Amino acid sequence: MTLAAGIGYxxxxxxxxxALFVTVISTKPFLILILxxxxxxxxxxxxxxxxxxxxxxxxxxxxxxxxxxxILTSVVFQEGLRLVLWKGYxxxxxxxxxxxxxxxxxxxxxxxxxxxxxxxxxxxxxxHAVFFCLSLLTPSFGPGTFYVDKCSYAPFFLVSxxxxxxxxxxxxxxxxIAFNGYAQGNKSDQLIVPxxxxxxxxxxxxxxxxxxxxxxxxxxxxxxLSTLAYCGKMVWKRLTETQIRLTHQxx
Amino acid sequence: xxxxxxxxxxVEIIGVMSPVSICMLLVVLLVxxxxxxxxxxxxxxxxxxxxxxxxAPSDSTSQKIEGSLxxxxxxxxxxxxxxxxxVVLYYYNFTNFLKNYMRFSAFFVLxxxxxxxxxxxxxxxxxxxxxVTFFILLFNFTVxxxxxxxxxxxPIPIVLRQVYMxxxxxxxxxxxxxxxxWTTWTLLVALAVYDLVAVLAPGGPLKIxxxxxxxxxxxxxxxxxxxxxxxxxxxxRSSLGLLVGGVSSDSVEVEMTRHNAADSRDGDSVEExxxxxxxxxxxxxxxxxxxxxxxMRSGSSTSSEFSVAVGQTEIVEDxxxxxxxxxxxxxxxxxxxxxxxxxxxxxxxxxxxxxxLGLGDxxxxxxxxxxxxxxxxxxxYACYLAxxxxxxxxxxxxSVFRQALPALPISIALGIMFYFLTRVLMEPFVxxxxxxxxxx
Numbered sequence: 233m234t235l236a237a238g239i240g241y242x243x244x245x246x247x248x249x250x251a252l253f254v255t256v257i258s259t260k261p262f263l264i265l266i267l268x269x270x271x272x273x274x275x276x277x278x279x280x281x282x283x284x285x286x287x288x289x290x291x292x293x294x295x296x297x298x299x300x301x302x303i304l305t306s307v308v309f310q311e312g313l314r315l316v317l318w319k320g321y322x323x324x325x326x327x328x329x330x331x332x333x334x335x336x337x338x339x340x341x342x343x344x345x346x347x348x349x350x351x352x353x354x355x356x357x358x359x360h361a362v363f364f365c366l367s368l369l370t371p372s373f374g375p376g377t378f379y380v381d382k383c384s385y386a387p388f389f390l391v392s393x394x395x396x397x398x399x400x401x402x403x404x405x406x407x408x409i410a411f412n413g414y415a416q417g418n419k420s421d422q423l424i425v426p427x428x429x430x431x432x433x434x435x436x437x438x439x440x441x442x443x444x445x446x447x448x449x450x451x452x453x454x455x456x457l458s459t460l461a462y463c464g465k466m467v468w469k470r471l472t473e474t475q476i477r478l479t480h481q482x483x
Numbered sequence: 484x485x486x487x488x489x490x491x492x493x494v495e496i497i498g499v500m501s502p503v504s505i506c507m508l509l510v511v512l513l514v515x516x517x518x519x520x521x522x523x524x525x526x527x528x529x530x531x532x533x534x535x536x537x538x539a540p541s542d543s544t545s546q547k548i549e550g551s552l553x554x555x556x557x558x559x560x561x562x563x564x565x566x567x568x569x570v571v572l573y574y575y576n577f578t579n580f581l582k583n584y585m586r587f588s589a590f591f592v593l594x595x596x597x598x599x600x601x602x603x604x605x606x607x608x609x610x611x612x613x614x615v616t617f618f619i620l621l622f623n624f625t626v627x628x629x630x631x632x633x634x635x636x637x638p639i640p641i642v643l644r645q646v647y648m649x650x651x652x653x654x655x656x657x658x659x660x661x662x663x664x665w666t667t668w669t670l671l672v673a674l675a676v677y678d679l680v681a682v683l684a685p686g687g688p689l690k691i692x693x694x695x696x697x698x699x700x701x702x703x704x705x706x707x708x709x710x711x712x713x714x715x716x717x718x719x720r721s722s723l724g725l726l727v728g729g730v731s732s733d734s735v736e737v738e739m740t741r742h743n744a745a746d747s748r749d750g751d752s753v754e755e756x757x758x759x760x761x762x763x764x765x766x767x768x769x770x771x772x773x774x775x776x777x778x779m780r781s782g783s784s785t786s787s788e789f790s791v792a793v794g795q796t797e798i799v800e801d802x803x804x805x806x807x808x809x810x811x812x813x814x815x816x817x818x819x820x821x822x823x824x825x826x827x828x829x830x831x832x833x834x835x836x837x838x839x840l841g842l843g844d845x846x847x848x849x850x851x852x853x854x855x856x857x858x859x860x861x862x863x864y865a866c867y868l869a870x871x872x873x874x875x876x877x878x879x880x881x882s883v884f885r886q887a888l889p890a891l892p893i894s895i896a897l898g899i900m901f902y903f904l905t906r907v908l909m910e911p912f913v914x915x916x917x918x919x920x921x922x923x
Contacts, residue, residue, distance in 0.1 A: 261493040264500075265875070272868045279904050282912030299921055306923045332488045344489050363909075364917045367861035383920060392917060399922055433923035440919060 238373040241393040245361045249354055249400055256347060263351040270317070270355025271362075277313050278363060281306050296440050303433040311426040314407070317352065318414050342474050345415070346408060346467060353407025357400035365396035383445035391445060395436065398449075398456040402432050405463035412466060421466070428459055496878050499838050500871055502708060503848060506649045507870070510656045510849040511856045511863055517603055517657075518857060551665035555673035562677065566688040573695060586633050589651065594625040597654045648708045652845030659846065660853035667854050671895050674847055678889040693887045708840045838878070844890040848874075851898045861913065862905045869901035870894045 243250075257263045285302060325348075329339045340348075369389055371378065377387040386394075406425045413421025432455050438448035542550070572581055598621050605612055628647045631639045662670065681687040848870050855862040873894030881888050916922065 260489045261497040262489045264497055265493050268500075268868070268871055268875075272872050275865060275868055275901075278913070279901075279909050282909045283904075285912055286908055299916075299919070302916070303921065303923050310923070328488060328492075331492075335488070337488050337491075340488070347489065360922070362864050363861060363913055364922050367859065367864060368914065368917060370860050380918065380920065388918070388920075391920060392922075395920060395922055429923070433921075436921045436923070439921060445920060 234375055234377070235373055237377070238369055238389075241369055241372060241389050242366060244390075244393045245365050245396045245400065246358065248397070249358055249361070249404070252350070252354060252404070257351055257354065260347070263347060266348055266351040267355040267358070270352040271359040273313065273317065274310075274356045274359035275363070277310055278359075281309055296437055299437055299440065300434070303437065304430070307426065307430045307433050311429060314410055314425070318411060321348065321352070321411065342470065346412070346470075349408045349411035350404065352411070353404040356407060357403035360403055361396045361400050364399070365392050368392065382442050383439060385443070385446070391449070394449060395439075395452065398452045399432065401456040402428060402459050405459050409459070409463050409466060412470065424462070428455060431455055495838050496875060499708075499840055499878065500874060502645060502649050503840070503845060503874060504867070504871065506652045506656070506845050507849050507852045507867060509649075509653050510660070510853045513600070513604075513653065513657050514660050514853045514856045516607055517600075547665040548669075551663075551669040554666045555669040558670060559673045559677045562674075563681070563688065566681065566692075570688050570692050570695070573692065582633065586629050589632050590625055590629045592651055592654055593628045593647075594621065596658055597621075597625070597650070600654060600657055645708065648842060649845065652708075652842055652849060655842075655846045656849035656853060659850040660857070664854070664857075667850065668899065671847060671851055671899065675889075675891040675895040678843075678891040682887055682889040689889075690887065708842060708845065838881075840890060844894075847891060848894060848898075851895065851902070855898075855902055858902075858906060859910065861910055862902050865901040865905040865909070866898045869897035873897040 253267075257267055284305070288298070325340060325345070332339045372387075372389040377389065379386075380388045380391075383391050406428055409421055410425040412418070413425070432452060435448050435452045435455065438444040438451070569581065601617075601621065604610070605617070627643075628650070630637060631643045631647050632651070659667070678689075681689040682693075683690065851870065852863055852866050855866040871894075873896070874890060876893050877888055877890045880893075
């Protein structure tokens with residue numbers, strides 16, 4: 233029974249990512265490599281952050297502001313990292329295009345670029361889920377479960393799985409938005425990603441309050457779903473634009 | 484071809500990474516499901532890997548470090564001696580002896596070590612099975628395994644061969660996870676260093692072995708996982724060169740073509756291979772074992788001749804003193820005194836046969852991950868990522884240097900580094916934040 237519950241938590245967190253992986257990523261070996269390296273980058277960022285915060289932990293006070301600083305620094309650091317990733321991606325894209333020219337294959341399509349961004353985002357998302365949720369799940373496979381005082385409506389594992397799912401969604405699709413924004417020089421797209429990340433991070437501070445998760449989690453899901461919707465809208469717009477341009481060229 | 488280039492890049496890398504990942508995953512599952520079974524109070528087993536020093540939890544840290552260093556030293560020396568012995572035997576053309584020895588060791592590993600692992604699985608999950616059925620199944624499993632790994636003249640699907648290679652890796656790695664903690668770490672470091680020396684230093688046993696094998700157009704006398712590019716109709720390009728920033732940009736134009744191995748016995752493809760004049764690359768066509776014939780071969784352009792080396796180390800385990808839990812497995816253990824198993828480490832060969840990775844790499848990657856699994860899941864993920872990225876680095880280096888490279892050092896170094904970073908730095912941080920339900 234608890235084994236089933238544990239597997240359930242895992243699937244709740246990673247189910248959508250798994251579906252994305254199987255349908256989009258796994259057919260293209262290069263995307264798997266991108267996914268792995270992006271996961272590694274996220275892990276390294278987490279290690280650096282924890283090395284920085286090691287001095288101050290554990291936070292003894294029950295006030296919220298140390299946590300706010302923690303989340304602020306983390307988000308700033310990771311958003312900075314996204315810029316670095318973009319630079320690296322830019323170089324890689326040139327290399328890929330040069331390679332494609334040499335072997336007389338078509339250059340990267342727009343969809344290819346988006347898929348690379350998706351793989352990168354999925355890597356971040358999966359890393360997040362793995363380190364913040366899955367790695368704590370080990371006890372949930374054993375007998376019994378665990379409740380935290382501040383959110384005693386559901387087992388801790390279930391709550392963290394639910395929160396992680398929202399973050400996986402945010403990480404995955406905000407990478408697509410960000411890369412697209414950088415590519416087009418679109419300022420609003422570039423700024424909305426750190427904003428989303430920061431808002432989502434801040435919303436989890438609500439969980440510190442007693443039964444704050446009742447409020448915090450729905451708000452988090454609103455953020456996640458609007459990220460998804462924004463990303464979908466943006467991709468649709470770009471795809472239709474290029475379609476129109478292509479048909480014009482053909483005429 | 485209309486597909487995007489995303490589909491064609493990195494096929495070979497994934498071809499190596501996926502079996503390694505599967506191997507690690509299964510070892511972790513095995514460790515997880517069996518650790519509750521093996522009683523912590525059980526007698527520490529003495530194997531070749533801890534001949535000198537038996538770690539006890541009560542020992543002081545310096546005692547542990549000292550003892551584990553000695554253990555590692557003795558083990559590495561043992562491996563080096565056995566490897567040299569093998570090289571000498573190979574040099575004087577005792578090929579038949581070597582082949583039969585490897586068959587025996589594979590039989591032994593699958594039958595006895597695998598058997599006792601199956602037995603503990605049966606016990607752990609209370610699978611209702613009687614001894615006779617168990618032995619018949621085990622015997623069949625073992626015989627098929629030995630045949631498929633060293634099949635000559637029998638057309639055996641490459642998939643089966645690969646499956647058994649991974650299984651061998653899992654079984655040996657699962658045994659190694661029984662070692663005490665400090666010994667495991669020093670052993671891994673020592674092996675990585677040994678691997679580096681043996682493959683790269685002039686006069687290193689593995690280097691000699693690879694050169695010998697390539698000068699004789701022979702298969703390496705070692706257990707090696709061959710990642711064969713998946714058979715498909717579309718000619719795919721081997722494009723690792725790209726990943727290293729067009730180092731080999733001049734030669735990418737040549738199309739990589741596939742031949743049936745039968746064709747490649749004709750002069751034309753032999754010539755094609757001869758064009759690849761990397762000194763180390765063995766020209767394997769003439770002596771290929773017959774079952775290679777039905778495999779797809781791919782003649783490759785020079786750019787794609789990244790190759791993996793095949794090395795050979797010997798892992799010697801003295802099973803005699805293993806304490807077993809049941810009469811049945813004690814019986815199994817009687818045959819254990821010859822507990823030798825040849826795991827092979829790194830070496831490179833040419834792409835025409837895909838990347839090759841020594842079984843020893845599988846084993847020690849999995850040992851590291853399995854050891855990490857005894858601490859926490861978080862360290863498992865971190866180590867997995869580190870090892871895979873180390874493997875990726877090695878493969879990229881392979882395409883640059885085009886010679887046999889050791890696969891252990893980078894991965895093991897990264898793996899150990901990430902293990903301790905995760906354990907010391909990350910875990911308190913992540914547990915602290917996420918138990919407060921805070922994430923970012």
